[in-house]
Amino acid sequence: MKSLLPIGSVVLLNGGEKRLMICGRVQTDVATGKTYEYSACFYPEGIISSKELFLFNNENIQKIFFIGFQDADEFAFKKLIEEHLSKKENGNQ
Numbered sequence: 001m002k003s004l005l006p007i008g009s010v011v012l013l014n015g016g017e018k019r020l021m022i023c024g025r026v027q028t029d030v031a032t033g034k035t036y037e038y039s040a041c042f043y044p045e046g047i048i049s050s051k052e053l054f055l056f057n058n059e060n061i062q063k064i065f066f067i068g069f070q071d072a073d074e075f076a077f078k079k080l081i082e083e084h085l086s087k088k089e090n091g092n093q
Contacts, residue, residue, distance in 0.1 A: 002058040004078055008068025010043050011061045013054075019043040019065060020054055026081050029055055035088065 005011070009022045024039035036055040041047045 004037060004058075004082060005064070006068035006070050006074050006078070008066070009064065010066040011040070012063045012065065013056060013060050014062045016062065021046070022068065023047060023053075026085065027055055037085070 004025055005022055007022055007025070010019050011022065012019050019042075020040035021043040022038050022040045025037060026035060027039040028035045037057045038055070040054045040056070042052060047053070
């Protein structure tokens with residue numbers, strides 16, 4: 001698994017035309033039950049409606065424009081969620 005980007009990172013998805021800003025990580029689609037690495041909203045507009053949130057994984061990112069804020073809290077939290085995702089991938093949920 002590739003390292004997760006922090007909240008606030010701005011990316012362009014494969015085949016996308018509009019940049020997105022990551023606003024959540026380890027998000028589950030309630031309709032399908034599938035878990036994604038990220039949720040994001042349009043950049044620079046932000047969250048206007050819950051219907052305009054996008055779920056995707058690292059492999060869907062074409063280009064990174066900006067990497068969000070990182071401090072000790074971010075690194076500790078990222079370690080926890082990456083451990084959770086690793087366990088889930090290995091069937092040890």
